[in-house]
Amino acid sequence: DGGITQSPKYLFRKEGQNVTLSCEQNLNHDAMYWYRQDPGQGLRLIYYSQIVNDFQKGDIAEGYSVSREKKESFPLTVTSAQKNPTAFYLCASTPRGQGYGYTFGSGTRLTVV
């Protein structure tokens, strides 16, 4: 079955550490996105990529980095510069632009310990 796989489901980070969240899709979608979800708030866009080797900052990119070396993969690194990283992170993909509707992964919950 086609879909998006995020791993790990739960991740714990110590202060000052960088951590990387994995996102892999086998839907042959061109565009991929990373969102952050906090309780009581709408999803906020961190980064997006419409094509391999190209990506753009979203609304809250500070403290995060991404790469898009393969069409199928769009990993997100949460760096030590991100002061409040505890959140639920969602990866999504679309065939083309965002207007075509998302397929979401099942999410990664990141907690700072």
Add this chain to the structure above:
Amino acid sequence: KNQVEQSPQSLIILEGKNCTLQCNYTVSPFSNLRWYKQDTGRGPVSLTIMTFSENTKSNGRYTATLDADTKQSSLHITASQLSDSASYICVVSQGSSASKIIFGSGTRLSIRP
């Protein structure tokens, strides 16, 4: 400012009852509106998509309406089931540009037996 506002923030109803969730938006130019269902700890799953010319769309016990003149949408759930307990998120696309997706903060629905 482009915004999507949902009401109520949370709702508790008894199993078997109907309910209606509201979404008001100020996004312009409007492209489409989607309703997503998000189970706790999971990624959102699309329920319906509506374009400017569509007034009503159904997906099983879920019926979405759209009034493009007043910029309002509703999601009606008929004969609720325990599995309907989830957050319901209204998402509006602005034109077809990438990163122009605005998420509502969701309505948390709890179904009690």
